[in-house]
Amino acid sequence: MNDNGNILLASGLHKSFGRGAGKVHVLRGLDLQVRRGEFLAVMGSSGCGKSTLLHVLGLMTAADEGSVAIDGREVTTLCESSRNEIRRRNIGFVFQRFNLIGVLSGYDNILLSLKVRGLADGRDVRGVLEAMGVWHVARRKPAQMSMGEQQRVAAARALAARPELLLADEPTGSLDSANAQALLELLVEQNRRQGQTIVMITHSESVAQAATRVVHMKDGRILDTHA
Amino acid sequence: MVPLPLANLWHHKLRSSLTALGVAIGICMLVTLSGLSRGSVDEIADRWEAVDADLLVFPANASDNIAALSGGGLGEKDAQLVRQLAVAGHPAVEYVAPVYIHRGKIGSGANNIFGCAPQDLPRLTGGRRFLEGRVFDPDNNCECYLQHRIGQAGQGVLEISDEELAGNGGLEMVIDRRLARDARLKTGDKVHVLGRDFTVVGVMQEGGLARAFIPRATAQWLGELDRYTMFFVKLKDGVASQAALEALRPRRNLTGITIDQYRGMLMDMLGVMYIYTDTANAITLAVACLFILVSLYTMVIQRQREIAILKSMGARRRFILGGVLSESLIIAALGAAAGIGLSFPAAMGIEAFRPVLTVRITWGWIGVAAVSALAVGGLAAIYPAWKAMKIDVVEALTLE
Numbered sequence: 001m002n003d004n005g006n007i008l009l010a011s012g013l014h015k016s017f018g019r020g021a022g023k024v025h026v027l028r029g030l031d032l033q034v035r036r037g038e039f040l041a042v043m044g045s046s047g048c049g050k051s052t053l054l055h056v057l058g059l060m061t062a063a064d065e066g067s068v069a070i071d072g073r074e075v076t077t078l079c080e081s082s083r084n085e086i087r088r089r090n091i092g093f094v095f096q097r098f099n100l101i102g103v104l105s106g107y108d109n110i111l112l113s114l115k116v117r118g119l120a121d122g123r124d125v126r127g128v129l130e131a132m133g134v135w136h137v138a139r140r141k142p143a144q145m146s147m148g149e150q151q152r153v154a155a156a157r158a159l160a161a162r163p164e165l166l167l168a169d170e171p172t173g174s175l176d177s178a179n180a181q182a183l184l185e186l187l188v189e190q191n192r193r194q195g196q197t198i199v200m201i202t203h204s205e206s207v208a209q210a211a212t213r214v215v216h217m218k219d220g221r222i223l224d225t226h227a
Numbered sequence: 228m229v230p231l232p233l234a235n236l237w238h239h240k241l242r243s244s245l246t247a248l249g250v251a252i253g254i255c256m257l258v259t260l261s262g263l264s265r266g267s268v269d270e271i272a273d274r275w276e277a278v279d280a281d282l283l284v285f286p287a288n289a290s291d292n293i294a295a296l297s298g299g300g301l302g303e304k305d306a307q308l309v310r311q312l313a314v315a316g317h318p319a320v321e322y323v324a325p326v327y328i329h330r331g332k333i334g335s336g337a338n339n340i341f342g343c344a345p346q347d348l349p350r351l352t353g354g355r356r357f358l359e360g361r362v363f364d365p366d367n368n369c370e371c372y373l374q375h376r377i378g379q380a381g382q383g384v385l386e387i388s389d390e391e392l393a394g395n396g397g398l399e400m401v402i403d404r405r406l407a408r409d410a411r412l413k414t415g416d417k418v419h420v421l422g423r424d425f426t427v428v429g430v431m432q433e434g435g436l437a438r439a440f441i442p443r444a445t446a447q448w449l450g451e452l453d454r455y456t457m458f459f460v461k462l463k464d465g466v467a468s469q470a471a472l473e474a475l476r477p478r479r480n481l482t483g484i485t486i487d488q489y490r491g492m493l494m495d496m497l498g499v500m501y502i503y504t505d506t507a508n509a510i511t512l513a514v515a516c517l518f519i520l521v522s523l524y525t526m527v528i529q530r531q532r533e534i535a536i537l538k539s540m541g542a543r544r545r546f547i548l549g550g551v552l553s554e555s556l557i558i559a560a561l562g563a564a565a566g567i568g569l570s571f572p573a574a575m576g577i578e579a580f581r582p583v584l585t586v587r588i589t590w591g592w593i594g595v596a597a598v599s600a601l602a603v604g605g606l607a608a609i610y611p612a613w614k615a616m617k618i619d620v621v622e623a624l625t626l627e
Contacts, residue, residue, distance in 0.1 A: 055621050058539070060538075060539060060620045060621050060624075061620070061621050081543075081544070084538075084541045084542075084543065084544075085541065086541070087539065087540065087541035088540065088541025088542075088543075089541070091541075093539050093540075095624065099532065099535075099536045099539075099624060100536075101231070101533050101536060102238075102533070103231070103234040103235050103237075103238040104229070104231065104234055107228075108228045108229060108234070111228045112228065112231060113540055115228070116537060116540045116541065116542045116543075116546060117540065117541065
């Protein structure tokens with residue numbers, strides 16, 4: 001597979017919502033390359049299209065125009081089940097609002113994620129929870145955890161399957177500064193030690209500093225890149 | 228790991244329980260109503276099959292169905308003809324037990340009141356024993372007295388008072404245990420029926436032909452003298468029932484069936500009742516289906532975010548469909564188990580409240596109920612599962 005070291009390659013992405021006069025162009029010919037093992041922060045003001053970009057890159061919604069290649073494979077034209085399979089095998093998500101399943105314990109949330117991905121056997125759920133510092137809440141349900149604990153369990157859920165690409169949408173957005181810092185340290189460690197590729201959406205300069213590269217978005221396009 | 232469908236059901240305990248209860252009521256109704264309708268008919272047929280006889284002979288002009296036959300369509304001459312019935316030139320009949328049937332209300336409902344000779348009672352009840360008391364008019368005094376008075380009267384007007392009848396054992400009655408319970412009667416109690424006050428002189432085990440017996444002479448006196456409703460005929464050993472029925476065919480005013488055929492006749496007449504009970508059951512199951520559907524639909528709507536999370540992880544279509552279907556089937560299975568379990572006390576309650584009714588819960592209907600419940604569970608899951616598949620991941624994940 002000739003991917004020139006890029007795990008993610010997006011080119012000419014267009015995405016709009018609504019119709020007629022109410023139509024809003026969110027992505028306007030966006031190009032983006034993400035190298036394997038990179039920790040990329042995508043910054044921009046509210047409404048600039050950051051989250052939509054993440055949804056398109058995570059194959060949760062389709063672009064109107066343009067192409068996305070993951071690990072050298074063009075995925076734009078794939079059918080729903082094939083896109084599903086790529087999400088299952090290659091992508092992990094961390095959401096701003098954690099999105100843990102409320103009726104399951106922290107441990108079972110992770111186990112379910114592994115089960116969905118067909119990896120329920122042989123993965124060290126305890127090890128992941130310990131690495132994230134939340135083993136002590138493994139038996140608790142999300143409602144019985146603090147926000148910081150919930151986000152760390154959510155990150156553990158995303159990382160347990162060892163996806164090639166971790167997409168994080170404002171992962172610190174609901175956390176206080178201490179918990180936000182702790183989570184960022186975990187992500188940085190994951191990126192440095194495991195070589196985990198991370199694309200993180202944020203509007204915070206201080207959060208973006210944790211990344212190895214920062215890109216700025218405005219009006220649905222990438223403006224510039226800073227290492 | 229606790230499977231997600233179980234975790235969800237447990238988390239919404241009240242909703243899950245109420246939905247399962249809805250299914251349980253439907254299944255309980257299915258099992259109990261089927262057991263009641265079919266059990267009652269079977270119990271009547273069983274009682275007739277208990278009679279120590281091979282044939283039933285009745286007027287040819289009676290309808291094809293004799294389950295509701297009463298009155299006096301046969302005479303003494305007919306009884307003689309049947310007694311003399313021959314097959315292949317040999318006498319075929321061991322004995323004939325003529326009966327005169329009235330309909331009368333005792334206890335909670337109308338009953339066939341069989342007038343028979345006291346010596347025929349053991350044959351007609353298949354040897355059921357007396358739990359208390361004795362047979363009515365054991366010396367047949369009533370019949371002798373009535374014949375004597377009829378002879379005296381000649382062509383004149385014959386009047387016989389209740390005191391005369393009672394004094395000669397004519398107003399005595401034997402009932403079975405179920406009727407005794409239903410009407411709260413015991414030996415020595417009075418029963419007002421057929422316009423007279425009868426005295427209960429004996430209570431028998433249930434299971435023999437009828438629930439109430441009176442002297443045949445009284446039944447004829449209150450109906451038509453020297454007339455009978457039907458004959459129970461016991462054939463001699465070795466005489467085939469069908470051959471005897473063939474021998475009966477030339478008697479133009481008589482016809483007959485084997486005792487075994489009575490069950491089919493009863494089904495033909497009362498089988499229409501099954502249409503009503505089965506329709507009621509189908510409606511109940513449809514309501515149970517709607518119960519589950521609404522519950523699952525609500526669940527899917529409430530858990531759009533959860534389903535979106537699963538989809539964002541790349542959950543296969545069958546995983547999500549399987550989750551919805553599993554919840555539905557678990558509710559249906561719990562409802563079925565509870566419904567089947569409830570049907571037993573329900574049956575006991577019905578029989579305790581109305582002792583003349585019979586509820587027979589069979590493995591067959593338990594199986595039908597279980598399969599119906601699972602089918603209902605499967606059907607109810609279709610639309611919610613389809614709805615779950617249609618959920619937009621991005622939209623659902625941004626829901627508050």
